[in-house]
Amino acid sequence: xxxxxxxxxxxxxxxxxxxxxxxxxxxxxxxxxxxxxxxxxxxxxxxxxxxxxxxxxxxxxxxxxxxxxxxxxxxxxxxxxxxxxxxxxxxxxxxxxxxxxxxxxxxxxxxxxxxxxxxxxxxxxxxxxxxxxxxxxxxxxxxxxxxxxxxxxxxxxxxxxxxxxxxxxxxxxxxxxxxxxxxxxxxxxxxxxxxxxxxxxxxxxxxxxxxxxxxxxxxxxxxxxxxxxxxxxxxxxxxxxxxxxxxxxxxxxxxxxxxxxxxxxxxxxxxxxxxxxxxxxxx
Amino acid sequence: xxxxxxxxxxxxxxxxxxxxxxxxxxxxxxxxxxxxxxxxxxxxxxxxxxxxxxxxxxxxxxxxxxxxxxxxxxxxxxxxxxxxxxxxxxxxxxxxxxxxxxxxxxxxxxxxxxxxxxxxxxxxxxxxxxxxxxxxxxxxxxxxxxxxxxxxxxxxxxxxxxxxxxxxxxxxxxxxxxxxxxxxxxxxxxxxxxxxxxxxxxxxxxxxxxxxxxxxxxxxxxxxxxxxxxxxxxxxxxxxxxxxxxxxxxxxxxxxxxxxxxxxxxxxxxxxxxxxxxxxxxxxxxxxxxxxxxxxxxxxxxxxxxxxxxxxxxxxxxxxxxxxxxxxxxxxxxxxxxxxxxxxxxxxxxxxxxxxxxxxx
Numbered sequence: 001x002x003x004x005x006x007x008x009x010x011x012x013x014x015x016x017x018x019x020x021x022x023x024x025x026x027x028x029x030x031x032x033x034x035x036x037x038x039x040x041x042x043x044x045x046x047x048x049x050x051x052x053x054x055x056x057x058x059x060x061x062x063x064x065x066x067x068x069x070x071x072x073x074x075x076x077x078x079x080x081x082x083x084x085x086x087x088x089x090x091x092x093x094x095x096x097x098x099x100x101x102x103x104x105x106x107x108x109x110x111x112x113x114x115x116x117x118x119x120x121x122x123x124x125x126x127x128x129x130x131x132x133x134x135x136x137x138x139x140x141x142x143x144x145x146x147x148x149x150x151x152x153x154x155x156x157x158x159x160x161x162x163x164x165x166x167x168x169x170x171x172x173x174x175x176x177x178x179x180x181x182x183x184x185x186x187x188x189x190x191x192x193x194x195x196x197x198x199x200x201x202x203x204x205x206x207x208x209x210x211x212x213x214x215x216x217x218x219x220x221x222x223x224x225x226x227x228x229x230x231x232x233x234x235x236x237x238x239x240x241x242x243x244x245x246x247x248x249x250x251x252x253x254x255x256x257x258x259x260x261x262x263x264x265x266x267x268x269x270x271x272x273x274x275x276x277x278x279x280x281x282x283x
Numbered sequence: 284x285x286x287x288x289x290x291x292x293x294x295x296x297x298x299x300x301x302x303x304x305x306x307x308x309x310x311x312x313x314x315x316x317x318x319x320x321x322x323x324x325x326x327x328x329x330x331x332x333x334x335x336x337x338x339x340x341x342x343x344x345x346x347x348x349x350x351x352x353x354x355x356x357x358x359x360x361x362x363x364x365x366x367x368x369x370x371x372x373x374x375x376x377x378x379x380x381x382x383x384x385x386x387x388x389x390x391x392x393x394x395x396x397x398x399x400x401x402x403x404x405x406x407x408x409x410x411x412x413x414x415x416x417x418x419x420x421x422x423x424x425x426x427x428x429x430x431x432x433x434x435x436x437x438x439x440x441x442x443x444x445x446x447x448x449x450x451x452x453x454x455x456x457x458x459x460x461x462x463x464x465x466x467x468x469x470x471x472x473x474x475x476x477x478x479x480x481x482x483x484x485x486x487x488x489x490x491x492x493x494x495x496x497x498x499x500x501x502x503x504x505x506x507x508x509x510x511x512x513x514x515x516x517x518x519x520x521x522x523x524x525x526x527x528x529x530x531x532x533x534x535x536x537x538x539x540x541x542x543x544x545x546x547x548x549x550x551x552x553x554x555x556x557x558x559x560x561x562x563x564x565x566x567x568x569x570x571x572x573x574x575x576x577x578x579x580x581x582x583x584x585x586x587x588x589x590x591x592x593x594x595x596x597x598x599x600x601x602x603x604x605x606x607x608x609x610x611x612x613x614x615x616x617x618x619x620x621x622x623x624x625x626x627x628x629x630x631x632x633x634x635x636x637x638x639x640x641x642x643x644x
Binding site: 177180183184188193 | 366375385430
């Protein structure tokens with residue numbers, strides 16, 4: 001009793017933000033606007049109604065319907081394939097760029113660094129139009145068989161993903177103690193042994209974070225994909241867009257929920273991996 | 284030890300970074316089994332010299348021989364030398380065991396041999412129980428032991444240590460000084476240590492090279508470095524020193540010194556200095572004494588006034604000014620609690636034995 005009375009009399013300290021009413025309100029509203037739409041999307045994917053407005057009871061039939069929608073499944077497979085290859089290449093490429101920028105000094109390095117990060121700041125729509133113009137100019141064939149028909153999209157995705165990987169890995173490398181390299185060489189390691197035993201383990205958290213980002217960037221990209229996909233190649237976001245143009249059915253919700261789940265699971269795995277290696281790396 | 288053969292020979296080695304000369308035409312021989320210190324202020328080129336021995340920097344000129352072999356073009360991973368880095372550079376993603384075993388692993392030592400050699404090396408630095416720890420679970424002192432074991436396990440001809448104690452706190456540093464010397468005796472490997480801490484160099488090393496502005500100023504045993512510095516820089520750099528301008532001339536009893544701010548006295552003649560070339564003389568503060576009244580000869584003494592006092596616990600530094608305006612310092616050991624402390628403003632006599640005076644060119 002005494003303690004509660006006493007506690008009430010202490011005004012909030014300058015850094016005790018959680019004890020200010022306005023802060024609590026802002027926090028609460030942020031959560032509502034962030035997560036309420038997602039929750040509604042998920043809840044209504046189980047709605048037993050053709051129109052997605054009123055709750056009419058629980059059903060999983062739209063998941064079944066989505067599963068049996070060949071177009072949707074094909075788009076989904078395309079998206080995962082594109083994301084896989086794009087992530088693989090942009091992680092390797094991004095890591096190499098980061099190493100180059102960290103390790104070497106060369107003329108016009110600043111210009112190169114700036115130009116390399118351009119895709120991060122260029123509006124996606126411009127990038128998409130540019131990609132489309134580029135591929136039609138060089139006469140990229142649009143009638144190849146799967147998965148080569150995804151080539152143009154994969155190349156486009158790599159070109160806007162790898163700068164993100166490079167930036168993340170570069171930030172990680174900024175903390176690298178050059179004496180690690182000297183110590184490794186001093187102990188008898190060759191250039192390659194040093195790279196394999198010291199450098200890659202050190203970069204690993206950055207590589208995982210970068211790969212994760214590249215994967216999600218590729219998986220949900222709409223604009224650039226829209227401009228670079230041929231008439232017969234449809235990705236998941238593009239497919240959803242075309243379905244929504246007719247009507248927003250719970251099938252769209254169901255498909256989106258599956259995508260959210262996959263993204264969440266992958267993120268959790270990546271974070272877990274990163275955390276584990278992060279502990280080992282000593283930060 | 285003086286007869287043992289040279290393990291490192293540095294011949295006219297120069298290192299330039301652009302227009303800056305970091306190491307300027309130095310020659311030096313380090314003998315087998317020696318504990319050798321490169322001592323100098325920061326930026327004097329001592330670390331550059333060490334890194335050239337390790338092969339981490341390439342000399343701009345001159346020759347380095349290790350164990351009789353010219354090291355030109357030999358990469359760091361092929362030199363019979365290992366180094367303990369200033370930051371220790373213990374690999375953060377490897378256990379203590381993996382760190383110590385890394386140098387053996389990359390050169391293709393079989394796993395069973397690695398195990399016994401790593402454990403033996405860890406025993407030498409008293410870290411056996413820590414073999415499966417990660418570096419972030421170790422204190423600074425323990426990390427340093429890992430770095431030591433990691434270098435020693437390679438059984439190098441020479442172990443290089445770059446400011447090994449600078450990151451440790453004072454107590455631990457003193458303990459590590461003794462331990463490093465003990466370790467060096469037990470493994471019998473030549474140690475070359477870089478330090479800016481003269482106390483460290485004096486207490487650990489068999490021989491010291493004092494370096495300034497890229498040049499070796501003096502190479503000698505610690506006692507000779509301290510008692511017989513060969514020039515003004517060494518005299519001033521090693522511990523505290525009263526240096527004052529003087530002129531000298533030969534006289535019948537020895538060398539007559541005339542110091543404008545202090546007085547005139549005679550020191551015994553020496554063969555190693557020519558009286559005409561002497562430009563200054565110096566005396567260590569602990570070799571001077573304060574007297575309330577004029578002391579008797581053969582001490583030289585001059586009347587002075589106490590202008591400042593710094594109490595250090597074990598000793599007190601007393602600063603006096605002679606009647607002719609020269610400031611001198613005197614270190615008084617606080618040998619007894621009952622000892623009366625001098626007071627600022629007191630007048631006194633400061634004196635010393637002319638035998639203890641250094642003659643500087």
